[in-house]
Amino acid sequence: MTPAGKKRLTAVAALAVAGAGLVYLATGNIEENLVYYWTPTDLLAKADTVKNATIRLGGMVQTGSKQWNAETLSLRFVMGETPEAGGKTITVVSTGAPPQMFREGIGCIVEGKFDGQIFHADRLMVKHSNEYKPPADVADSHQLYKTLAPETPATHKSGKEDAVRAAPAGTETTR
């Protein structure tokens, strides 16, 4: 075979390997085998099998469920499939200040252990959606991120009163 023909064969072989890899991934049930986090429904269905195992749980922080204790630095909230009540839910407890973006109604992923009743999280991550929209009710956009800090009472009106009320009095921190 000529050197050029050999190279052409190499190209076909390389493409075949690449294509086979992709087909395997696309058809090999990898969506089910590779799961980055479980939803509350998944976890409750398998709760018995994961005692003492570190797992990731993802869902929405339920509206009205956030309890932040500034003295013990403990955070407690209910994780559900949707921000509103309804469907399976799991109570999550974590220690330490949550990320500034953390608030009720937002997507959230926690890593830790489930004892059958409560999920004890060692790591808490806020999941942002692909929505990028300007706020409807804030005059000075540069203050916006600061006002979203969960421990700081929001300075702008509408929609945020619930979040402020959910935080116990005197929880302002100097972050």
Place this chain on the structure above:
Amino acid sequence: MQKALDVGLPIVAIVFLVVGGVLGLTVAPADKDMGDVYRIMYVHVPAAWAALLAVTVTFVASLVYLLKNNWHADALGEASAEVGVFFGALLIVLGSIWARPTWGVWWDWDPRLTTAAILLFAFAGYLALRRFVDDPERRATWAAVAAIVAYVDVPILWFSVRWWRTLHQIQNTGESTHSVMTKSLLWNALAFALLYVWFVRLRYRVALARQAEELAEPPETEPAHTPAP
């Protein structure tokens, strides 16, 4: 034409970058959730697209090299891969800077981030492979095979946010993004595409010059190694 591009391309690219920066930093509104933090999107997303464009060019050039035995394609593949690794590294650093205030962590091994890291390391490996192999013929062939196989990661990376549950959000759409934000993003994407073309042209010339050098002087015959007694 070449001369005009040499002078014009950097100027146009920088003008686009400045306009894109002004649009992203001052004209586009703040985001309702992330405030000003989201503005990293205007460089993070264009860096991602530029990196994907770069490795796609390397993939196509590798195929052309193998199918047509075209040495210019080999030089282009090398040039584009190097620029791609630069944009890929930029992508991950910028993403990490955005992730810390938004997600609360610098990094996590979610499917999107993992496939992005794999892409970066695969093409860094491609560049390393090129430096390990002395024989030009072998180097070009092996590198082309490596690039074609590594390119499998691109569709996986792109669809990772739809195939799997991820921490990373799915792609923005016109509906999910405010129109001024979308326009600012497209300006910046164009700026990064121009940067990519500028960088690749320069690097491609270096690659061609090295090829010519290799052809001019046959590889030095190494002194015979005598095994130590």
